[in-house]
């Protein structure tokens with residue numbers, strides 16, 4: 001079933017405090033229904049705040065990129081499932097993915113695997129002891145994630161087409177690095193417009209600074225949802 005355009009936009013609350021996040025959520029109002037909470041906010045009171053968002057009817061993506069021994073990952077996933085989050089990221093290591101997939105059980109939590117961090121290139125992988133290129137390792141880990149019952153992948157919009165061929169249509173693709181036409185790319189190296197990302201086959205679009213740093217965040221979010229709506233009609 002097609003996902004509603006407004007739900008396909010996930011706003012990254014990369015903000016230093018719960019107070020700043022509360023004020024942003026209240027400015028965005030009904031224009032946004034899905035928020036991502038990452039390290040910065042999670043470690044500054046963001047987890048109780050995530051519960052409040054869920055109680056208020058919003059969906060939450062906890063971007064905590066878990067990776068530890070299986071038992072520890074499993075217990076962490078159980079706690080996140082109880083919190084009521086919609087998405088949680090884990091690193092795409094087989095032990096970690098298996099433990100997370102088993103622990104999620106019948107909850108509504110959907111697990112997203114991070115294949116290779118986008119800040120890594122082939123030289124970084126070699127320095128970390130891998131004998132694979134980034135392209136090879138992304139493809140291998142995507143296939144493992146699919147086989148282990150992981151629900152989706154975090155990927156760049158540029159990877160969406162090739163990953164679809166590996167994982168098929170059952171898995172959800174979630175894409176950061178989105179910039180509306182004419183927006184500053186900030187530190188993102190591989191950016192795509194919302195329309196191009198939708199055309200490339202991504203399901204959810206993660207957008208931070210183009211919304212939270214905008215003079216009018218609500219207008220910025222509404223413009224992106226309008227662009228998603230239009231692009232989805234052409235797919």
Ligand code: C5P
Nearest residue numbers: 012014038118176177206207208209210
């Ligand atoms: O501000 P911006 O739109 O660039 O924010 C993108 C968000 O997506 C940030 O929270 C960033 O940590 C996250 N992200 C990313 N690239 C990845 C994985 C996550 O930009 N490969």
